[in-house]
Structure formats: structure tokens, C-alpha cells
Amino acid sequence: MLSLSPYKHVIRSQQFTFDYIEELFDLTDFMKKNEFDVSSHLKNRIVAMLFYEPSTRTRLSFEAAAIRLGASKITTENAKEFSSISKGETLEDTINIVQSYADYIILRHFEDNSSEIAANISSKPVINAGSGKGQHPTQALLDVYTIQENFKRLDNLKIGVVGDLLRGRTVESLVYLLSKFNNNKFYFISPDNSKIKDGIKKYLLENKIDFIESNNLEENMSDFDVLYMTRVQKERFENIREYESAKIILSQKNIKLLNQKSIIMHPLPRVDEISIQIDQDSRSKYFEQARNGLYVRMAVLSIIERNKK
Numbered sequence: 001m002l003s004l005s006p007y008k009h010v011i012r013s014q015q016f017t018f019d020y021i022e023e024l025f026d027l028t029d030f031m032k033k034n035e036f037d038v039s040s041h042l043k044n045r046i047v048a049m050l051f052y053e054p055s056t057r058t059r060l061s062f063e064a065a066a067i068r069l070g071a072s073k074i075t076t077e078n079a080k081e082f083s084s085i086s087k088g089e090t091l092e093d094t095i096n097i098v099q100s101y102a103d104y105i106i107l108r109h110f111e112d113n114s115s116e117i118a119a120n121i122s123s124k125p126v127i128n129a130g131s132g133k134g135q136h137p138t139q140a141l142l143d144v145y146t147i148q149e150n151f152k153r154l155d156n157l158k159i160g161v162v163g164d165l166l167r168g169r170t171v172e173s174l175v176y177l178l179s180k181f182n183n184n185k186f187y188f189i190s191p192d193n194s195k196i197k198d199g200i201k202k203y204l205l206e207n208k209i210d211f212i213e214s215n216n217l218e219e220n221m222s223d224f225d226v227l228y229m230t231r232v233q234k235e236r237f238e239n240i241r242e243y244e245s246a247k248i249i250l251s252q253k254n255i256k257l258l259n260q261k262s263i264i265m266h267p268l269p270r271v272d273e274i275s276i277q278i279d280q281d282s283r284s285k286y287f288e289q290a291r292n293g294l295y296v297r298m299a300v301l302s303i304i305e306r307n308k309k
């Protein structure tokens, strides 16, 4: 039976309890201050990195986290081409083998339910590093950590979520995580061909969490505390013309409408949805957000290790 405890596997953001989030963020603060002095936390451990889809931030920050914590890593970059899946091996068989070589499995995979499949089989902790159009739970943790750092609270927030809300997995994980806190309101801004998933809307309605949908970025912009931009997921479109019509771009002109105390976030990579001139704006936090990924992932690994003992 699959463990829903984030102290064992990290699969989806609905798993995270308030106790876990508090402990994790305290440990993240600690990692940030003691980055070079924590190499005993995962000493003699081996972390396997199985990446079936491209990644820069998630893969390299998990690798850096493992190294900072004193672990070694084994890795299959571009696993779709260079691992035995290309010969027809199933994910189940791959996980069965990798769990006998490594103490942790970090998995990025193109199937939405890949991490559940892996965790069901693995005796070793599985951490979802992005699963198809499904979830990216450690991204949500680092997003929420960054929001907490900037606002010193995680409730009473107005969050504008912009872009490809149908295919992006970071949005799903972020919305489920922020929904745990009180009185947050979501503004989902997307073209008609990329609207927020019905399953998320159903969850928000059932839990009486306020949200509105729009295709106009500027409409409620002055209300936002957080403007969370996302990339249009080109690789998940079948029709390139549909992809071109799915873009919403944040310009220097429209950020004038944004409150001075608000912040601009993006899970990255960006393509052209935020112009590089906006990087100089003090409200732009996306590089800080990506940097926080290292410390949050150090804490995610360390907390599991601590709870093994």
C-alpha cells in the first residue's frame, strides 16, 4: 500500500501537512545558513536521478543537494533515450532494479501517474521531480517557501496564475498546496485552449476556495500579491498553431498595474512570457525562487533521512 507520508515518498502536494511544511521550512532556513556544513546528513547514501524528460533546475538542484548533504549520485540524464526503456523495459522493472542500487530515487517522467507507480514498487523513497501534466510537488514547496519569505504569511493572499494552466504541472501542485491555507484567492488567467483543469476547479468549489477565470492579464492585476507566470508547454501540444495562440506575455507596460508590494514568480524555464527587462524590477523573484530550490530539496532529502532513523 502506497505511503502518503512525505517522510517516506514525495508524490503530490496534497500530502503535505502543516507540521511537515513547518518542519521543512525551518530545515530549509537552516540549510540556507549552513550550506557548507551539512555533509553528514546523507553520508554514504546514494541518490539515483532518473530523468525521462529534460530539466535544468530540478535535476541540478537535486544533484547539488545530494552532494552538499554528503551523498553520491547515480544518474540517467535523458533516460528515455539512454536507459533500457528504449529497449522496451517497463518503469516498474527499472524501479525494481534501481531501488537495489540506490537509497533514494528522484524521478522525472512523462506519465502523470509515474511516481505513484514507482512508489508502489520501491522500498526506497521516491521523490516526484515532475510527472507528465500531473504534479511537481517539490516545485510547489520551493514556490511556497519563496512566498513565505517575502510575505511572512501563507494566507489571505491573492494569486494570479497565468499561462498554460491545462498542461503545466507546477500550477496543479501550487494550487493544491496554497489551498491548504486560509482565505487565499486564485485568479486563473489563460487562453481558452489552456484553461485550468476541471479536477482542480472541482476541488476548489468543494472546499469553498475562491477563484475566478479570465483571459485578460490586466483585468485584476492591481489586486495580486503574487503574479505566477508559467511557460506554454510547447512539447505537450499536438498542433503548433494552437501553441502559438496559447501565449500570454508579461510586458513592462502591464507590470505598471501591479502593486509595488506584489511579487512576480515563474517556475522557469521561461521562453518569451516575461521580457528580460523585467528581471531588473525589484518585484521579480524568479531567480531567487530557483535558488531556494536547492535549499528546499536539501531539506526534503534530509527530513526523509532523519525519519528513517
Ligand code: CP
Residues within 6 Å of the ligand: 054, 055, 056, 057, 058, 059, 130, 136, 139, 267, 268, 269
Ligand atoms: N522548474 C523546473 O522544473 O525547471 P526544470 O524543468 O529546468 O527542472
